[in-house]
Amino acid sequence: MALERWVGRFGILTTRYRSIGEGEASATVLEVFGRAESGESLCLLVHGLRPHIEVAPIGRWSSGLEVPDSLQGAAERLTTKEQVRSVHGPVLKWTDLGWKPVWSVEVLQPHMVPELRRSLSGAWSLFAADIPFANRLHLDLDLGMHVRGEAEVVDRRGGGDDEEAADRVVRAGGGGRYSVDVTLRCDAEQVAASDPFPVPLRVLSFDLETSIAHERVLCAAAVVEDLATGTRHVHDWHGDERSILEGLTDLVLDTDPDIITGYNIDNFDLPRLADRAEVLGRRGDASARLAMLGWGRTPRDANDLRRQRDAVVPRRSGNRAWTLGGRCVMDTWWQARMALRPQRETLSFVSALLFPDDEGLRKMDVDASKMDEEWAARPDVVIEYCRRDAALPLDILDALQVVRRKEAVAAVGKVPFDVAANGSTSQLIDSLVIRHADRSGVAVPMTGSAEPKEGQITGGYVHDVEAGLHPWIAVLDFKSMYPSIMIGHNICYTTRVDPAHPDQPTDDDVLHVAPTGVRFWGEGHRVGLVPHLLRDLMAQRDLHKAGMRDSASDDGARAFHDDMQYAVKILMNSFYGVFASGFYRFTHRDLGSSITAWARHNIKGVIAELEGEGHPVVYSDTDSIFVQAPLVDDVPGAMPNEVREAAASGDQDAAAQVKAWEAAKSAMVAFGHDLARRYSRDAAVLEFEKGLSVFFSHGAKKRYVGQVVWPSDEMLIRGYETQRTDSFAFLVETMHTILEHALADEGEALIAHALEQVAALKSGTVDANRLILAKSCKGKVRKDGTVDFSDAYANPDSMAQVRAARQRLAMGLPFTSGMKVSFVVTDAGRRPMQVAAWLEEQDNGGVAGYDGRFYAERLAAAIGRITEAFGWTAEDLMRGSRQTSLFSF
DNA sequence: TGTGACCCCTAA
DNA sequence: TGAGTTAGGGGTCACA
Numbered sequence: 012m013a014l015e016r017w018v019g020r021f022g023i024l025t026t027r028y029r030s031i032g033e034g035e036a037s038a039t040v041l042e043v044f045g046r047a048e049s050g051e052s053l054c055l056l057v058h059g060l061r062p063h064i065e066v067a068p069i070g071r072w073s074s075g076l077e078v079p080d081s082l083q084g085a086a087e088r089l090t091t092k093e094q095v096r097s098v099h100g101p102v103l104k105w106t107d108l109g110w111k112p113v114w115s116v117e118v119l120q121p122h123m124v125p126e127l128r129r130s131l132s133g134a135w136s137l138f139a140a141d142i143p144f145a146n147r148l149h150l151d152l153d154l155g156m157h158v159r160g161e162a163e164v165v166d167r168r169g170g171g172d173d174e175e176a177a178d179r180v181v182r183a184g185g186g187g188r189y190s191v192d193v194t195l196r197c198d199a200e201q202v203a204a205s206d207p208f209p210v211p212l213r214v215l216s217f218d219l220e221t222s223i224a225h226e227r228v229l230c231a232a233a234v235v236e237d238l239a240t241g242t243r244h245v246h247d248w249h250g251d252e253r254s255i256l257e258g259l260t261d262l263v264l265d266t267d268p269d270i271i272t273g274y275n276i277d278n279f280d281l282p283r284l285a286d287r288a289e290v291l292g293r294r295g296d297a298s299a300r301l302a303m304l305g306w307g308r309t310p311r312d313a314n315d316l317r318r319q320r321d322a323v324v325p326r327r328s329g330n331r332a333w334t335l336g337g338r339c340v341m342d343t344w345w346q347a348r349m350a351l352r353p354q355r356e357t358l359s360f361v362s363a364l365l366f367p368d369d370e371g372l373r374k375m376d377v378d379a380s381k382m383d384e385e386w387a388a389r390p391d392v393v394i395e396y397c398r399r400d401a402a403l404p405l406d407i408l409d410a411l412q413v414v415r416r417k418e419a420v421a422a423v424g425k426v427p428f429d430v431a432a433n434g435s436t437s438q439l440i441d442s443l444v445i446r447h448a449d450r451s452g453v454a455v456p457m458t459g460s461a462e463p464k465e466g467q468i469t470g471g472y473v474h475d476v477e478a479g480l481h482p483w484i485a486v487l488d489f490k491s492m493y494p495s496i497m498i499g500h501n502i503c504y505t506t507r508v509d510p511a512h513p514d515q516p517t518d519d520d521v522l523h524v525a526p527t528g529v530r531f532w533g534e535g536h537r538v539g540l541v542p543h544l545l546r547d548l549m550a551q552r553d554l555h556k557a558g559m560r561d562s563a564s565d566d567g568a569r570a571f572h573d574d575m576q577y578a579v580k581i582l583m584n585s586f587y588g589v590f591a592s593g594f595y596r597f598t599h600r601d602l603g604s605s606i607t608a609w610a611r612h613n614i615k616g617v618i619a620e621l622e623g624e625g626h627p628v629v630y631s632d633t634d635s636i637f638v639q640a641p642l643v644d645d646v647p648g649a650m651p652n653e654v655r656e657a658a659a660s661g662d663q664d665a666a667a668q669v670k671a672w673e674a675a676k677s678a679m680v681a682f683g684h685d686l687a688r689r690y691s692r693d694a695a696v697l698e699f700e701k702g703l704s705v706f707f708s709h710g711a712k713k714r715y716v717g718q719v720v721w722p723s724d725e726m727l728i729r730g731y732e733t734q735r736t737d738s739f740a741f742l743v744e745t746m747h748t749i750l751e752h753a754l755a756d757e758g759e760a761l762i763a764h765a766l767e768q769v770a771a772l773k774s775g776t777v778d779a780n781r782l783i784l785a786k787s788c789k790g791k792v793r794k795d796g797t798v799d800f801s802d803a804y805a806n807p808d809s810m811a812q813v814r815a816a817r818q819r820l821a822m823g824l825p826f827t828s829g830m831k832v833s834f835v836v837t838d839a840g841r842r843p844m845q846v847a848a849w850l851e852e853q854d855n856g857g858v859a860g861y862d863g864r865f866y867a868e869r870l871a872a873a874i875g876r877i878t879e880a881f882g883w884t885a886e887d888l889m890r891g892s893r894q895t896s897l898f899s900f
Numbered sequence: 901t902g903t904g905a906c907c908c909c910t911a912a
Numbered sequence: 913t914g915a916g917t918t919a920g921g922g923g924t925c926a927c928a
Contacts, residue, residue: 143913320913331913352909436916458914470918471912492912493917588916595916603917633912633919713911713920730910730921737908737923786908805906809925812908843925869923 015164017195021047021055022210022418023156024269024339025429026145027309027321029186030120035096037119040184041148043202044191044308044337045158046210050239051192052267054308054337055162056184059199060147061096062121064140065104065113065454066131072109073513076101085134086114092130094123104454105505106136107599109513113138113454138454142445149425150446152202156421156428159205162197180310187310190264191337207422207575211239212414215268216343217259218401219280220393222383223823228287229386230394231255232401235266238414245402247394253291256284256303263306269428270414271306271325271335272404274358275344278792278827281325281333288324300324308337330828332433339429341413343404350411354736355785356831357851362403365410371399378852380822412574419574423551423582439582440589444597447540453505456596464593468604471633472611474618478710479880480756481629482648483640483675484717485683486701487690489613492634493587494545496609499694500525503539504590504597506532525605526612540597541590545583552579610634613695620690629706630715636697637706638686640679646671648704648718649756676704680721701727705754709876718754726751732873736831741772741781742870749874758881765874769888772867779861783849785833786812790826798826811836811846818848839865 023045031038041057066089068082078101089098096119101112118124121144128140148154165183166176168191177188183196217233230249236242244266248258263271273280284304292299297313307323309315315323320334327333333340347353347361354360362372377385377396386393408414421431424439425446431439448455489495496502500523508516508530516522521533531539555576562568589595591603614636618628621638630637650672657665683699690697702721708714714730732738733747745768752761771777789803790813798820800807807813815834820826833849835858844865849856868889875885887893 141913329914435913438913440916467918473911473919585916588918591917592915594914607918635912711921729912732922734911735909735922806925810907811924872923 016161017164017193018159018161019047019049020157020159020205020208021045021053022208022212023154023158023427025321025334025337025427026148027336028121028144029184030122031184034119038184039120039144041145042185042189042309042337043148046212046269047193048208048210050211052213052269052308053193053195054185054189054191055160055202056165056180056194056196057148057199057202058184058196060144060151062118062124062144062147063115064118064124064127065115065138066135067101067104067106067111067113067138067454069134069136070108071511071513072106072111075110076103076112078112082112089114089116089131092127094118094120094127102452104138104452106138106454107456107504107509108136108511111136111454137457139445139457141457142441142455146442146445148199148202149427149442150449152199152204153425153446154202154204155207155423155425156418156431157205157207157210159203160195160197161201162195164193165196166194168192185310186314187312189310189337190267190308192267207418207571209239209415209571210269210418210428211237212270213237213266213268214270214272214405214408214414215263215266216272216401216404217276217280218273218397219283220382220386220397221283222386223380224383226283226286228252228255228283229382230390230397231259232394232398233259233262234398234402234405235262235268236405243402243405245398247398249390249394252287253303256288256291259284260301260303260305267308268338270339270341270432272341272343272408274400274404274407275342275825275827276340277327277333277342277345278830279825281327281340285325306338307335334429339432341408341417341432343407343413346411346413347407350413352736354740354831355783355833355851358400358403359851361407365407372403376852380824380850380852412570415570416574416578419571419578420581423548423575423578436585437589437592437595440585441596443544443582444540447544448597451540453540458596459594460596461594461598462600464600464603468591468600468607469611470607472614472631473633473712474628474631476630476708476710476712476715478708480649480753481639481706482646482704483642483679484629484703484706485638485640485679485686485699486703486717487636487638487683487686487697488700489610489634490696490698491549491583492610492613492695493606494549494583495694495696496606496613497539497586497590498542498545498549500605500609501531501534501539501542502602502605503531503541504599504602506537506539506542507599507601508532525601526608527601527605529601529605531605541586545586548579548583552576552583555579617690617697621686626686630708632713635700637703638682640682643675643678644671646675647756648675649754650704651755651757672704676702676720679704683721703727705756707750707753707880709880711876716750716754726754737784737786739782739784739866741768741777741866742873744781745870746874746877749877753877753880761881762878762883765878765883765888766891768874769867769871770891772863772870773889775861775863777863777866779835779855779858782835782861782866783833783856784811784836784846785831785849786810787829788812788816788826788832789828790816792826792828803828809843811844814843815846815848819850822850824850835861836865838862 026043028039028041043055096117098114100114103110104113166180215235219231220229232247234245248255288303301311304324305311309323321336325333325335417431421428424442426442523531555572558572590598627639654665658669680702687697687699701719703717704720706717717727719725719727733743790798790800791802792798800813812832815832834846837847838845839862847858871885871888
């Protein structure tokens with residue numbers, strides 16, 4: 012039979028490996044799962060990569076490749092170890108203790124590495140010995156998510172005899188037939204990186220309604236969306252529980268989604284399905300389990316069921332993300348939380364936030380806390396509600412453009428989609444740094460090999476802020492401050508001058524000396540891995556920003572470049588954090604502290620110079636400086652609306668005021684540009700970011716508000732309660748109005764509003780739904796559904812959110828660790844204060860009343876900090892009048 | 901009434 | 913595959 016060839020581009024979702032054969036005849040095959048540009052789902056069996064680790068002599072080394080016979084012999088004898096296939100080398104690689112001879116030790120199978128590591132530790136320095144084998148595909152072939160492949164077709168969906176097809180797949184190194192459109196086989200050299208392209212991904216979102224009394228699944232619904240076309244199909248199931256689960260599984264296999272989502276599926280729906288499948292299936296009955304939960308693209312057999320991750324059934328170890336062979340599990344709750352930081356995190360709240368005009372969202376009035384009664388009384392309504400809740404996550408992902416953004420992160424970080432979606436920051440950094448180290452002769456240290464960081468390093472500098480209103484402020488920012496410092500001073504694990512290293516600088520060598528005294532080699536000696544990568548990322552970002560400008564008329568292209576430049580920015584800013592952490596493989600405690608030391612040095616230098624020139628710096632935080640522009644004729648920054656209106660209707664006096672204001676603004680903008688030009692240095696570019704007509708702070712760091720007048724017109728608020736998700740709506744709205752008055756220098760209106768709002772709370776005339784407080788709550792959910800809060804809290808019951816969470820649990824409502832719990836304070840006179848959990852589905856949150864005095868005091872305290880600048884204290888606001896005393900002035 | 905421990909959340 | 917960082921404000925509780 013002539014072999015059918017397959018050639019095309021595809022996006023990699025996830026990769027795992029399988030071990031085949033025994034001993035010398037063994038091999039490791041990568042199972043790469045993805046979606047082709049043409050629309051087919053695929054599993055590519057990649058041959059030819061072999062697991063290996065690297066070993067080098069222990070301790071300091073300075074004799075290069077001159078290896079004593081005893082060492083060479085020891086390296087050769089490694090082949091006698093049962094896990095080892097062969098030993099190659101040595102080659103010279105850079106390590107923190109000198110350029111060392113490094114042998115590559117090929118291992119029979121990846122799972123043998125931990126054992127080999129244990130038997131070698133003490134005798135050898137180990138490198139690259141903790142890199143998951145599946146990552147090798149991306150590292151060794153320099154792949155990202157988007158690739159091009161040329162392969163041999165092994166199997167097609169629906170094509171031909173089952174047994175013969177299965178046999179072909181096994182001969183190609185697979186484990187059995189894969190649940191994909193096409194199964195392919197190739198050698199590693201036949202896969203290559205491709206430019207990013209939009210992968211036509213398919214997403215399945217599902218939702219369950221479950222009995223509170225019996226934990227049983229009452230009904231389920233799922234919606235499948237094709238992202239390329241936007242078409243959707245809705246399905247639902249009810250009746251026999253086993254057939255509900257089997258129906259869901261059949262749909263997953265039929266529609267073959269790349270991404271599985273839902274709202275809070277990580278902590279609710281998936282654990283529930285796993286529990287029910289266990290209850291319904293007899294122990295050891297693999298076929299029953301597969302029929303109910305076999306959602307993966309992998310072979311459907313008992314071997315696959317035993318896998319701990321990327322299995323044919325959804326699995327998770329510990330509290331980490333769920334994995335599923337060949338697909339990506341992505342919880343919309345988590346994505347919405349990260350992207351939106353909503354005040355409350357329920358599906359209905361997030362939906363209302365994103366789709367305020369959609370009335371249909373609010374009409375459905377199923378009370379989830381009484382699900383059994385609802386199901387008994389009107390199952391059709393419950394099913395409709397379930398269908399809607401299965402569809403909403405797709406709307407949310409779409410509104411937030413989550414999938415396209417993750418795809419951009421995967422492209423920039425050169426990782427599979429699932430790592431971009433669910434992985435950690437250090438995995439993204441690893442992906443770039445390790446592949447560059449491999450190409451630069453740098454040995455890759457193991458995680459945890461660095462000496463632990465003792466205590467915290469010193470961070471950014473925050474300048475004291477002077478309370479009050481300040482007119483005409485230019486805000487200057489160091490551009491990408493930490494990345495610029497890392498590039499400018501060649502800061503890297505591989506460039507730090509260490510007394511223990513055989514390479515020591517001479518008087519002729521150019522060095523970068525940090526304010527702390529730590530020294531880094533100049534670029535002439537060696538360019539660090541990190542500076543090299545960051546420079547490359549900066550260039551990529553410039554390219555995409557240019558691409559955005561050039562594709563102004565093409566929305567799709569513009570969005571692509573925007574997603575890409577944003578992903579680059581996020582990734583660049585992640586470098587500092589990872590390298591300042593105590594555990595990362597390429598770190599040393601001097602790296603992070605040198606970066607921040609240079610940052611403080613730079614910004615304090617600029618502040619001192621500015622003040623020396625007579626320009627007051629009213630505030631500064633880490634990489635920003637707020638400078639007062641020279642005042643022209645004392646023109647106030649606040650421009651009352653009525654003056655602007657009067658000027659527009661011909662008032663001469665008002666027109667003159669507006670003219671003066673515009674002139675002052677122009678002067679401030681010119682001043683900002685001038686400062687940026689004069690204070691920029693090679694490695695520290697100062698940009699004129701914003702111009703403020705007024706800046707106000709009550710005198711606390713990280714809390715301020717400003718009226719931006721250049722380059723746009725907007726109110727800029729930082730830190731204040733308006734920004735906080737643990738505040739209540741009435742306070743947020745009140746403070747916003749008060750800050751507006753403050754910026755307009757409208758003291759009287761400001762005080763009048765403050766008094767009115769405090770009085771409203773005292774009299775209890777404010778709706779309780781504007782007084783909801785929400786705080787996140789941690790707790791370990793036990794197998795039986797009860798929650799242990801004592802792990803997370805020193806004194807759990809002293810925390811209001813824990814008490815509210817306990818109320819929810821008592822009502823049978825779900826709890827997941829880290830979720831925000833909403834409540835209203837009913838009596839703050841008692842200790843601890845009494846709270847009532849806010850129940851979204853019930854009228855008025857199921858709350859009877861609230862403690863008006865408590866809310867009045869809390870509002871007065873918050874806005875009192877601001878009114879104080881206008882002569883009124885929090886106590887005055889509570890009292891409703893100003894206390895005059897001998898000492899008041 | 902003041903203080904410190906503990907916690908949440910934000911700025912950067 | 914355990915894991916980005918520090919600086920800082922402010923709320924609540926418990927206790928002197």
